[in-house]
Amino acid sequence: MDQGKISAGQLTLLIMSFTIGSWVVLPTGIQAWQNLWLIMFMGLGTGLLFAYLSLFLFRRFPGKTLFEIHERVYGPVLGKFISLCFLWFFLQTGGGTLAIFKTLLRSTVFTATPDLAILVPLILILVYGCRRGIEVIARSNQLLIMSTVGLVLVSILLVVNIFNPENLLPFFNLPFSEVIWTSISLAVFPFGQNVLFMMILPRVNRWQKVNGAVLKGMIGAGLVLSTIQFLAVGVLGKSGQILVFPTYEFYRMINIAQFLTRLELIPLLNFLTMGFIKTILCLYALAVGTAQVFNLRTYRPLALPFGLFLLLVAERIFPSISEHMRYLEEVQTFFGLIFSLLLPMMTLGIALLRGLPRRRMAP
Amino acid sequence: MFDFLRRKLRLAHLRKGKPAPRTHRDLSPDLKTNLTAIRRELGASPDLIIRCLKLGSGAEGTGALLFIDGLIDQQVVNRDVIFPLLNGVKRGKFQDGDDLLKYLAQNVLAVGEVKKEPQFGPVVEALLEGETILLLDGHDEALLLSTKGWEKRAINEPDAERIILGPHDGFTENLRTNTAMLRRKITDPGLHFEEMKLGRRTRTGVVIAYLKGVVNEKLVEEVRARLKRVNLDMVLDANYLNEFISDAPLSLFPTVTFTERPDVVAAKLLEGRVAIFVDGTPVVNTVPALFVESFQSPDDYNFPFYYATFIRWFRYLSFFLGVLSPALFVALATYHQELIPTSLLITINAATEGTPFPLAVEMVMMGAVFEIIREAGIRLARPVGQTISIVGALVIGEAAVTAGLVGAPTIIVTATTAITTFVVPDLLGPGIYLRLIYTILAGVLGAYGILIGLLFTLLHLVSLRSFGTPYLSPLAPISAGDFKDVIVRAPIWALGTRPRMIGWPRPQRQPIGFPPSGDEGEEGEAEDDG
Known part of the structure; x- marks a missing residue:
């Protein structure tokens, strides 16, 4: 198994990247377009509730990954089965992220490039990074998230001349049910997918600090996403709603003195690095999780096959952007709820009922 | 892929086997036997000078002085060894029955370092390193006299690392000169040198230098251990060791830095690094190496x-x-x-x-x-x-x-x-x-x-x-305290702490903080623990 340790600060940044991950280019809840940047905070609040539920579970079993907790709570057979379900969830999350970026690149820059030419180099790097362990992932993420946050801050300055506050109006012209629904779907995606970190938390060197790290990470991610959304609405106005990749398209409009124009490639590549971190974490969780389910000594040989698996999922389950968007709209929320809320809640409930962990066993 | 290659390399390394140990024969009490043995070992090299001497009276006084021409300081040998030897015994208070060898060492020979050596192997090694050997008939021990001296290059400014302001001296090919130049920069008793011989045939002197009290002891141990692993037959330049001891020998990036400037080495030792001097080259390695180090120049600290x-x-x-x-x-x-x-x-x-x-x-x-x-x-x-x-x-x-x-x-x-x-x-x-x-x-x-x-x-x-320090630190893992000398070059009075990843046992180098002003009131507020 991976023996690497990460610090609470690194965990915070990992959570930020992971949450920003794919949502940043393909926002969900597009029906609430103009208010999405505000509803983001409601989603964040709900997402934090989910996260703290899982964290409560983690704090009862410190030093144990989600899969080890499953085996303790449900027993070996049922526990392994539930773990396998989670593996599918990780697979779908990672594959979905890959698919989003593949589609983004294909529909914007590389219109004539075959899918595999885009995906295969990326997969190879993912596998390389995954084999290097969580420490390497966390450290490279530190630089990548810094550049992303920097880019978001710079873009506030860049859009000053094309930002039209009237585009933000009208406020909350939505039925209440819509608001609730959108915030729940936001809580599930992007925030709810953080349940994946249950596989990574035991690698944090001081587990007492985990709660604060998660809180900071999710709030940070919420702020970044909300800022981008805010800028996109201010620049694009209502018309942004019909675009597939609004957060990326608004960089197209930047024009500073005819000199800084057409900057969309920079955010494109930058957001791609966030997707990279998200996918690599999925791959890591998949490999480590499988190794734990089958009691393997090391997860490293699993990285390559699972990388190819991700490729397959990206190609087969999300073949086109319209299907992907439909998936996000109709399936994702329910599918995600099972894993980010229901299953951890059930595990926690059963653990409480069975009185686990027993004092004697606690580390 | 790299792991695989590394494993292969390691296997290849193991297969090579160990070199045969040198024979450790004792010296014979018979002078002739010893001389013959040394001649056989060195061949008929014309630079081996054997000077036979007659000291005192009787059979006991026959001796021979051996040295390699060109490796010794001719003047020292003539004035301080041969002359006293020829005169001292006769004039002095030597009485029959005393140990002649001991007497010579204590009363006659006017050189700084005199050692007794009973074994054959070390005697030959010392001879080849430029020491003068005194053998006496009837004694199974030799005296090693330190008379080293050879032609040296003068101290020049290194060509590869030119700077505009600041000290312009650079290391030379002579190990002792180099360590002395470092001592001139750091007059701290904590500056320790440890010498070892590396290279089975070149037997090059290699010195580890560190500043006790600043350096992390584990780092010194690690350097020592890695140097001990070096199994080469020649060490002609610092890079021979560099490629042997670096953490990622197959990586493009250098994980050992090198410099020819004493001021750079001094600064690095004061940050808690370890320097490795190699005899015969002006290049000095320092570890651990960081990526950002490549972007720092001594001029950075000599300018505002x-x-x-x-x-x-x-x-x-x-x-x-x-x-x-x-x-x-x-x-x-x-x-x-x-x-x-x-x-x-x-x-x-x-x-x-x-x-x-x-x-x-x-x-x-x-x-x-x-x-x-x-x-x-x-x-x-x-x-x-x-x-x-x-x-x-x-x-x-x-x-x-x-x-x-x-x-x-x-x-x-x-x-x-x-x-x-x-x-x-x-x-x-x-x-x-x-x-x-x-x-x-x-x-x-x-x-x-x-x-x-x-x-x-x-x-x-x-x-x-x-050497245990992440190569990309302080950028990743982030240690914001070190940005003061990475992203910017903060004023010297603000560079109060050593790089955290390297110098963590004694992070503080000076009172931290305030811009200097005419007011002396702030002094002593932050205590230096070094």
């Missing part, structure tokens, strides 16, 4: 901090330009033309209109031409070097464009690359490879290819370690 910070930023910029500009140009002009301002795009297209090759091929070709010119410029004698630059500039640059072989923008980018590369000489080697790889990736996949390349480099860099 705002200017130094500015220059340092340009060094970062130059490195990235040098590595990325060909790739970026290829990617933009081939795949992302919409990102280039229209007027510029027209110019570029007009210039590359009739050229026969794709842009990426042009770029790689011109890069190769540049590397050849550079190499030729280094190797050739200085007067001919001029020719090279004319041929390079006129024939290849101008003519290639006029003939329509390559576009003018390619030449401009290559020239930019050529200049910017030399701003950070430490990373020249990695730079060449990265540039080539990125250019090819950009030719295949455009900006996405560059991103892939950058991500790969990033993953590789963060996974590197140099």
Whole structure:
């Protein structure tokens, strides 16, 4: 198994990247377009509730990954089965992220490039990074998230001349049910997918600090996403709603003195690095999780096959952007709820009922 | 892949086996036997001088002085060894029955270091290192007299690391001179040297230097352990060890730094690093090495901090330009033309209109031409070097464009690359490879290819370690306290702590904090614990 340790600060940044991950280019809840940047905070609040539920579970079993907790709570057979379900969830999350970026690149820059030419180099790097362990992932993420946050801050300055506050109006012209629904779907995606970190938390060197790290990470991610959304609405106005990749398209409009124009490639590549971190974490969780389910000594040989698996999922389950968007709209929320809320809640409930962990066993 | 190669290498290393141990015979009490044995060991080398002496009276007084001509200080041997030997015994208070050897060592010989050695092997080694051997008939021990002295180069400014302000002395090929130069910089009793001999046949002196009380003891132990593993038959330069002890021998990036400047070594020791001196070379290794170290120059600390910070930023910029500009140009002009301002795009297209090759091929070709010119410029004698630059500039640059072989923008980018590369000489080697790889990736996949390349480099860099310190620190893992000497060069009075990852046992180097002012009231508020 991976023996690497990460610090609470690194965990915070990992959570930020992971949450920003794919949502940043393909926002969900597009029906609430103009208010999405505000509803983001409601989603964040709900997402934090989910996260703290899982964290409560983690704090009862410190030093144990989600899969080890499953085996303790449900027993070996049922526990392994539930773990396998989670593996599918990780697979779908990672594959979905890959698919989003593949589609983004294909529909914007590389219109004539075959899918595999885009995906295969990326997969190879993912596998390389995954084999290097969580420490390497966390450290490279530190630089990548810094550049992303920097880019978001710079873009506030860049859009000053094309930002039209009237585009933000009208406020909350939505039925209440819509608001609730959108915030729940936001809580599930992007925030709810953080349940994946249950596989990574035991690698944090001081587990007492985990709660604060998660809180900071999710709030940070919420702020970044909300800022981008805010800028996109201010620049694009209502018309942004019909675009597939609004957060990326608004960089197209930047024009500073005819000199800084057409900057969309920079955010494109930058957001791609966030997707990279998200996918690599999925791959890591998949490999480590499988190794734990089958009691393997090391997860490293699993990285390559699972990388190819991700490729397959990206190609087969999300073949086109319209299907992907439909998936996000109709399936994702329910599918995600099972894993980010229901299953951890059930595990926690059963653990409480069975009185686990027993004092004697606690580390 | 790298792991696999490393494992293979390690196996190959193990298979080589250990060298046969030297024989440790004792010296014979018979002088003739000893001399014959030494002659047999060294062959008929004309530089081995054997000077027979008759000391005192009786059979006991026969002795021989052995030394290698050219390795000893002739004057010292004549004045302080031979002369007293010939006169001292007769004139002195030597009485029959005393141990002659002991008497000579204590009363007669006027050299600094005198050792007794009963074994044959060490005697020969000492002889070859420039010591003078005194053998006496009837004694099974030899006296080793330290009379080393040979021709040395004077202290010069190192050519490879020129600076504008600050000390201009550089190390020489002589180990003792080098350690002395370091002592002159750091007059602290904590400055410790540890010597060992490496290289089975060259038996080169290697010295580990560190500052006790500042350095992390574990680091010293690690350096010691790794040097002990060195199993080479020759060590002619610091790089021989460098490639042997570095953490990632197959990586492009250097995980051991080297310098020829005593002030740099002193500064690094004071940050908690360990230096490795090698006899016979002016190059000194220091570990652990960090990526950001390559961007620091002694001049940074000799100039005002705002200017130094500015220059340092340009060094970062130059490195990235040098590595990325060909790739970026290829990617933009081939795949992302919409990102280039229209007027510029027209110019570029007009210039590359009739050229026969794709842009990426042009770029790689011109890069190769540049590397050849550079190499030729280094190797050739200085007067001919001029020719090279004319041929390079006129024939290849101008003519290639006029003939329509390559576009003018390619030449401009290559020239930019050529200049910017030399701003950070430490990373020249990695730079060449990265540039080539990125250019090819950009030719295949455009900006996405560059991103892939950058991500790969990033993953590789963060996974590197140099003697336990993450290579990319303090950038990743972030330690914000060290940014003061990385992102900017803070004023000297603000550089209160050593790099956290290296010097953590004694992080504080001076009272932290305030800009100096006429008011002395603040002094002593923050205590130095070093």
